[in-house]
Amino acid sequence: MTSPSAADRPSSVLGLIGLTPIVELTRFDIGPCRLFAKLESQNPGGSIKDRVALSMIAAAERDGRLKPGGTIIEATAGNTGLGLAQVGLPKGYRLILIVPDKMSREKIQHLRALGADVRITRSDVGKGHPDYYQDRAEALAASIPGSFYVNQFANPANPLAHETTTGPEILSALDGDVDAVVVGVGSGGTLTGLGRFFRRASPKTRMVLADPLGSVLAPLINTGTLIEAGSWAVEGIGEDFVPPNADLSLVSAAYSIPDAESMATARDLLKREGILAGSSSGTLLAAALRYCREQTEPKRVVTLVCDTGAKYLSKVYDDAWIAEQGLATRAAYGDLRDLVVRSHREGGTITVSPEDTLLTAYKRMRGADVSQLPVVSDNRLVGLIDESDVLAAVGTKAQVRDHRFLSSVRDAMVTDLHTVDVHQPVASVLPLFDRGEVALVVDGADFLGLVTPVDFINHLRLTS
């Protein structure tokens, strides 16, 4: 690649929005087709939403809805907020975002680090409820004079960004020959913008919808009935209503993709093609693969990597999270093996050795966000240390500060342990919890893992 000349060099990072690369995916079974992915993850905010933020802010400035020093308000699954923060904050606007609580920690940290005012709301309520993220954003906007409620769900500048930039970029990168484009619907901007562009510029191009199982959109297209919405773990796509910006009449085929398939496909994309993508891209790719395999003629199919997987390292790419969500293909044993999500044998349990210092124990607890650690020596469980043991050891000793953390775990740990054999039934841990203990699960002499009340609650959630 040649390096860009001074004339091409953007004067700010906003000049890097759009013109994202397209790469051919060659390491999947795609029947007779060719499959291409447009890497929207390469935008400065890491998602497809930078384009629409640029377009919606520019439109509001043009028509006077947004004035210097004004407040931008939006309901967002995170990425639209990141785009608005990238574009709006350097211009001196204030930004308040209402974000549902299922969204990944990485997105919220990223938003706050950019300087956005992030307010978390419930993700278990639907449209019409005062805590629903869109209702809350609308109510907030009504209470702040001069604020601009972006409303990506109905804002025409949202689909327009895709009609005028994403669509032409795809068609020209594929030499004008595209048979199908596979998209998801969050606000509907991508679907409607691309659908309108291709209807005009390439009438043979079919729009294919990738929808999370539980969302109402694919069932509505396939059966004509509006089902009661379920829930899904994929972020950014799927709806419990049809957004005004989603023109479903543009869709030729629609697939409902279960969460497990979306997550597994995103992880496969990283393993096979080296592309780190978010969960919605897993849904899109899974639908694109199904579509490609169903074809009897060779077709040129394009899909999108909507955002980067760096936003989901603690979710999609964390084996324990996948297992906790019930999205892993794990055998059920009917005994305590079903409760040990992080097995010590597989290196999943955070432990300390009796010779470690209290400082090491404290740092491991903080680093892993846990309040207690099994103390293990040669795979044998020899003790348990929790935050109150550490506090008792460091808080009362009249030693200088640096020294008191250097005494060994052995001197502070509890050794009167009640272990449970892994072949015991799941409910055998309940009496331990009643006594305020955690369950230390062993297989013969070997330590297997720790089971806490949270693990048990999660097990009940998955099996009920």
Ligand code: PMP
């Ligand atoms: N994927 C992700 C990760 C998103 O955040 C969004 C936007 N909510 C989409 C896909 C869907 O795009 P659209 O809003 O254009 O339907």
